[in-house]
Amino acid sequence: MDHLLIDTDVLLDFLFDRQPFSDDAAKLLSLCDEGKIKGFITSVMVSNIYYILRKNAGHEKVIESLKLLMNMVDVVTTDKQTIIEALHSGFKDFEDALQNFSAQNRADITLIITRNVKDYKASRLSIMDPETYLNLRNFSP
Numbered sequence: 001m002d003h004l005l006i007d008t009d010v011l012l013d014f015l016f017d018r019q020p021f022s023d024d025a026a027k028l029l030s031l032c033d034e035g036k037i038k039g040f041i042t043s044v045m046v047s048n049i050y051y052i053l054r055k056n057a058g059h060e061k062v063i064e065s066l067k068l069l070m071n072m073v074d075v076v077t078t079d080k081q082t083i084i085e086a087l088h089s090g091f092k093d094f095e096d097a098l099q100n101f102s103a104q105n106r107a108d109i110t111l112i113i114t115r116n117v118k119d120y121k122a123s124r125l126s127i128m129d130p131e132t133y134l135n136l137r138n139f140s141p
Contacts, residue, residue, distance in 0.1 A: 003038040005103035007114035008045045010130055015065055024130035032072045039073040042102045076102045090122040
């Protein structure tokens with residue numbers, strides 16, 4: 001079973017139903033929910049998603065969306081060592097660095113799923129967009 005970090009952009013595609021990307025995002029999260037893949041996010045993502053969703057919806061609705069998400073994925077730890085690695089990395093975006101090293105510091109996560117593949121050039125992990133991953137693993141509809 002694949003263990004992968006799902007980037008914020010993919011989660012927002014799902015939550016905002018951003019076409020044409022939301023179908024692949026929904027398929028990924030469905031695979032997580034079915035136990036066919038193991039999806040992970042970071043606590044930073046949860047906070048950022050709350051902030052972004054809260055601009056368009058009430059607190060209760062946002063909390064319900066996050067509860068739904070938490071039923072499908074697990075959260076990786078971001079500790080002091082992870083932050084130090086991110087600060088000293090070659091990443092141009094600090095948030096991406098935090099997500100990368102949070103995933104990289106777990107031996108079972110081998111892949112990051114993102115639509116911003118270029119943002120993870122400095123990663124040691126495999127990086128794929130959702131469509132490529134689903135096609136490669138024969139999960140496409």
